[in-house]
Amino acid sequence: MLYTRSAADNMTERILRNESDTRAFGLELAEKLQPGDVIALVGDLGTGKTALTRYIAEGLGVTETISSPTFTIVKEYSSGRIPLFHFDVYRLSDGGELLDIGADEYLNGNGACIIEWADIVADVLPDDAIVIQLLYGENEGERIAVIG
């Protein structure tokens, strides 16, 4: 799994019982985010990757609507504290394809990157990427975020 790439023994788990927990988590992540940071989101359809992204964007002060980047792979938002590059790499098959579309400039750019389905492009993610795995919880609407 992707998160074993980084410090596996340093993993933390966080239970997101509902949407407002997810929002709080997103706002917290946004606070510390710096240009060059990469948040790698891993999780099945419907685990809330885009929802979490939306709250991180909110925390950055992004005022534009965060719509799905599935079709164009990446969307850029410039209205926040720092630029935000929102990727959805579901349609790609490996990291090489991500570099093919010019992702290098984003990953080392003047903003923060959030990458959905990041396990697909694990081979080209920076070592210090913040990897967050989202899992279904036991109760309805509950999610578990594994950060490591």
Place this chain on the structure above:
Amino acid sequence: MKDGKFITLGIESSCDETAASIVADGRELLSNVISSQIDIHTEFGGVVPEIASRKHLENVNWVIEKAIADAGCTTEDIDLIGVTYGPGLVGALLIGVAAAKAMAFACDIPLVGVNHMHGHVAANYLEHPDLEPPFMGLVVSGGHTNIIFVEEYNSCRKLGSTRDDAAGEAFDKVARVIGLGYPGGPKVDRAAKGGNRDAIAFKRVYLEQGSYDFSFSGLKTQALNYLNTERQAGREINVNDVAASFQEAVVEVIVDKAIAAALEYDQKRIVMAGGVASNSRLRELISERAAEHDIEVLRPSPVLCTDNGAMIASAAYYAYKNGERSGFDLDAVPGLEF
């Protein structure tokens, strides 16, 4: 000029397709070349896109050459080059823009940059020779869901768009959830024909009163929840019923909003575009509801619904007639607004 007609070359490379087309007098399709490879996509259950700049680069020259040859033209016949400069993926857009600029420079042909979304609307000018603005536009595809008031050839206003997933994307995602595979649109459409659209009460999301915006991402979650509940209860899942009920929830909201927009702006025509415009239930329901209000519904044939160069050529023609020109400093604008 060829046979007294104004010849436009349209080039499109904003996302998955490298495409080029020759159009006469902004209306008459002389050739239409699209490098799509849909059969390769199928094995992955998602789109394996040709978004890589490398793929567009490999395609762009032969696609343009074939478009010119298929039309029975030579480069000397071309009066105008139109090219998509946004919105889309920057690396993909750049290939089309660079090819267009190089050709315009080398052959001394005027150049016009086209907004991809204007192109989708213009696809209808090719299909319906008598169509003239104003009309209400409805663009529904894998990447876009927009209601657009087209006031004049070169002036349109976006009234609404999706706040999360595009309509076509919702089809793709739900198709995946219920195991129908890619491409989701046609597969859900087909499965829905054998299902009951009232079987599952998926919530219709209308957002605020009077809003022409859309939200479809909740439907995917609803479908997932439904499947989980049914599986846990040990009940068998009728995929056709899920497809039909889901499709109805998407289509009904689109139709209601499009009709409401036409009525509010006093328009007697709704003009559809984008891949989802081929959905059979959408066509059926919008025709039914529109007829109740004496509204006519138009849509292009499927090949002009999806991304193509012809729609870009047509949009470029009308922009050119309006005095628009692009210089050699034309650049790709990935986040280009309507």
